[in-house]
Amino acid sequence: MKRVVIAAALLALGGTDAGTTRAENLQLEEIVIKGEQESPREESLTIREVRESPARDMGEALKRVEGISVVRKGAIANDVVLRGFQKDNINVLVDGVRIYGACPSRMDPPAFHYDFAEIEQVTVVKGPYDLENPGGVGGVIDARTRKPAQGFGGEFTGSYGSYDSVNTSLTGSYGTDRYDILGGYAFKYSGVPESGDGRKITEILGTSPNRYRPEALDSRAYLINTGWFRVGLNPAANARTELGYSHQDADHVLYPYLKMDAEYDRTDRLNWSWRVAYPSPVVRELKLQAYWDRVSHLMNDRLRASSTTTARPYSMQTDARTQVAGARVNTRLKVGPGTLITGADYYNRNWDARNVRAMYTTASPYTLQNMIPDVYVDNFGVYLGYELPLGERVTLKTGMRGDLTWVNADRTNALTTSFGKGRDYGEFGGNLQLTWLPVKEVELFAGFGRGSRTPDPQELYIHLPGTPTWSGDPGLRPTLNHQFDVGAKYANERFYVNAAMFYGILQDYVNFEQAGPSLKRYMNVNATMWGAELGSQLALPFDLFIRGALSYAEGENTDGHRPLSEIPPLKGLLSVRYDNGTWFAEAVQNFAARQDRVDPNLNEQETAGWMTTDLKAGASAGALSVYAGIDNLLDKFYYSHLSYLRDPFAGGVGFKVPENGRNFYLTVAYRF
Numbered sequence: 001m002k003r004v005v006i007a008a009a010l011l012a013l014g015g016t017d018a019g020t021t022r023a024e025n026l027q028l029e030e031i032v033i034k035g036e037q038e039s040p041r042e043e044s045l046t047i048r049e050v051r052e053s054p055a056r057d058m059g060e061a062l063k064r065v066e067g068i069s070v071v072r073k074g075a076i077a078n079d080v081v082l083r084g085f086q087k088d089n090i091n092v093l094v095d096g097v098r099i100y101g102a103c104p105s106r107m108d109p110p111a112f113h114y115d116f117a118e119i120e121q122v123t124v125v126k127g128p129y130d131l132e133n134p135g136g137v138g139g140v141i142d143a144r145t146r147k148p149a150q151g152f153g154g155e156f157t158g159s160y161g162s163y164d165s166v167n168t169s170l171t172g173s174y175g176t177d178r179y180d181i182l183g184g185y186a187f188k189y190s191g192v193p194e195s196g197d198g199r200k201i202t203e204i205l206g207t208s209p210n211r212y213r214p215e216a217l218d219s220r221a222y223l224i225n226t227g228w229f230r231v232g233l234n235p236a237a238n239a240r241t242e243l244g245y246s247h248q249d250a251d252h253v254l255y256p257y258l259k260m261d262a263e264y265d266r267t268d269r270l271n272w273s274w275r276v277a278y279p280s281p282v283v284r285e286l287k288l289q290a291y292w293d294r295v296s297h298l299m300n301d302r303l304r305a306s307s308t309t310t311a312r313p314y315s316m317q318t319d320a321r322t323q324v325a326g327a328r329v330n331t332r333l334k335v336g337p338g339t340l341i342t343g344a345d346y347y348n349r350n351w352d353a354r355n356v357r358a359m360y361t362t363a364s365p366y367t368l369q370n371m372i373p374d375v376y377v378d379n380f381g382v383y384l385g386y387e388l389p390l391g392e393r394v395t396l397k398t399g400m401r402g403d404l405t406w407v408n409a410d411r412t413n414a415l416t417t418s419f420g421k422g423r424d425y426g427e428f429g430g431n432l433q434l435t436w437l438p439v440k441e442v443e444l445f446a447g448f449g450r451g452s453r454t455p456d457p458q459e460l461y462i463h464l465p466g467t468p469t470w471s472g473d474p475g476l477r478p479t480l481n482h483q484f485d486v487g488a489k490y491a492n493e494r495f496y497v498n499a500a501m502f503y504g505i506l507q508d509y510v511n512f513e514q515a516g517p518s519l520k521r522y523m524n525v526n527a528t529m530w531g532a533e534l535g536s537q538l539a540l541p542f543d544l545f546i547r548g549a550l551s552y553a554e555g556e557n558t559d560g561h562r563p564l565s566e567i568p569p570l571k572g573l574l575s576v577r578y579d580n581g582t583w584f585a586e587a588v589q590n591f592a593a594r595q596d597r598v599d600p601n602l603n604e605q606e607t608a609g610w611m612t613t614d615l616k617a618g619a620s621a622g623a624l625s626v627y628a629g630i631d632n633l634l635d636k637f638y639y640s641h642l643s644y645l646r647d648p649f650a651g652g653v654g655f656k657v658p659e660n661g662r663n664f665y666l667t668v669a670y671r672f
């Protein structure tokens with residue numbers, strides 16, 4: 001909300017010189033917003049950028065943000081990687097709600113569980129600088145849902161593209177001073193994408209027993225229905241309360257990267273919040289929030305050759321469920337010359353995954369294994385932060401956070417039998433951030449943060465016997481990240497350049513390793529992670545705009561003297577856009593360098609560099625907008641380094657999922 005208000009104020013100020021063209025040109029407006037409001041370690045993605053792109057989910061849409069890459073296991077459900085950090089090392093939230101995937105193989109990462117038609121904006125904070133949420137040693141990605149405007153409003157978006165992909169959404173809202181309501185529905189469907197060599201991504205498995213059955217090669221890649229509604233009440237001019245609910249059904253989702261596919265994912269999300277501004281002269285803001293969500297996920301190998309010789313329609317199946325309930329209170333107080341932020345939060349996370357297989361024993365196949373033995377995590381945290389303006393040009397922010405965590409397994413597997421069913425942890429973190437504006441156009445940032453996160457239920461207790469056995473370690477210690485950040489930004493009305501660098505010293509990083517000839521296990525190692533991003537945008541005469549971005553991260557396992565696995569290579573993009581406020585055309589050149597920093601322990605393979613070209617154009621007339629584009633114009637066949645399963649599960653082969661070949665899309669949006 002603050003962001004929108006500031007943007008409007010800036011536009012009003014600029015009204016005298018650049019005048020109306022500036023107010024109408026969204027592209028210039030975004031340069032102003034990105035240039036003047038974001039700290040050098042913050043990024044954001046607007047819904048405008050998402051709407052113009054053919055992205056199928058939020059993970060894919062975030063790929064264009066500096067410092068973000070994705071793990072791609074199929075046609076959808078991209079898993080976000082921030083500066084080389086992934087999984088529970090980053091917090092991926094929606095309106096501050098913690099939501100987790102149920103699948104132990106991350107078929108359904110957090111960002112998969114909401115539709116981007118629900119979302120207004122995504123904010124990315126890089127590094128351990130978020131006091132308001134536990135964990136997140138690598139940063140936080142917080143998606144904010146849309147707020148209804150006054151009166152009746154709504155939007156229809158329909159998109160059709162290659163591989164018979166359909167992406168539609170309809171939202172409607174009504175708002176008055178006292179109350180507002182909003183509802184939405186989204187439908188997504190796609191056939192199986194093809195890579196640059198003309199093959200479907202279901203055809204990559206060759207003669208492996210995990211290959212798709214012939215009748216499944218050309219089946220649908222996913223089918224997803226999402227519905228949501230929200231009710232808001234403003235009992236007074238300075239108070240607001242909201243209740244929102246969202247339900248999502250995903251069916252028949254293919255994951256060529258893995259040995260199974262998802263029969264379904266069912267997600268429910270409930271969120272209530274209450275906020276009051278200036279209830280007293282000292283209290284600037286008081287916020288309360290409570291939420292609950294759950295996901296159930298069923299996967300098996302019914303569509304693969306491995307299922308054909310078994311007694312049941314599948315040779316292996318996992319039924320996985322997760323649920324989170326949480327609450328928080330947060331206040332901003334005027335204390336001395338600055339603002340004091342205090343808060344407390346609690347969540348309970350449950351995760352249960354049960355697996356059956358045809359081959360455990362010949363005498364008793366399909367024996368139930370408590371893969372993740374119904375583990376409950378309780379976390380209670382408190383934090384205190386202070387923002388102190390030191391004169392007009394320097395701001396100091398500092399804060400501390402403490403967390404208590406209790407972990408308990410409700411079922412039994414080999415690990416709970418040997419090591420017991422409970423663990424508890426006490427952790428603290430904090431940060432110090434200094435922002436300096438030596439002259440109007442320049443902002444410098446320096447920060448130090450200490451973040452911690454406790455091992456998750458999978459890293460502690462997963463146990464799946466096999467060749468190899470997949471095992472957690474109930475003795476794991478929490479990961480600590482001590483990170484230094486520096487950033488510099490230059491911005492004026494027509495140009496910004498933003499450079500950021502980080503260096504993180506990771507104590508007890510949770511690494512996945514081959515621990516024996518037939519055992520792969522999560523282990524604590526000491527590690528370092530460093531990297532840099534460069535982002536820039538320039539408005540030229542004749543309504544031309546140039547954007548350039550570079551991102552790099554490098555991880556080193558300092559105990560094992562080898563690179564950390566699954567780190568994206570140097571990547572970047574360069575785009576040229578003509579945009580006169582009514583219509584635009586844009587060409588984007590994307591590239592990634594070769595990745596030769598690989599972890600030999602997991603038999604990681606080097607991945608070649610690549611370059612692709614995307615074209616798009618669009619026009620708006622009144623309430624109607626039309627966008628069309630071609631991605632991967634030259635039909636290049638290429639792989640992203642993150643998109644294959646590492647050994648020992650891969651059995652030396654590695655099901656590399658190639659990126660899409662040349663593909664088209666057409667989107668029509670109507671706002672009313």
Ligand SMILES: [Cu+2]
Pocket residue numbers: 103104105106107108262297298299
């Ligand atoms: Cu799964």
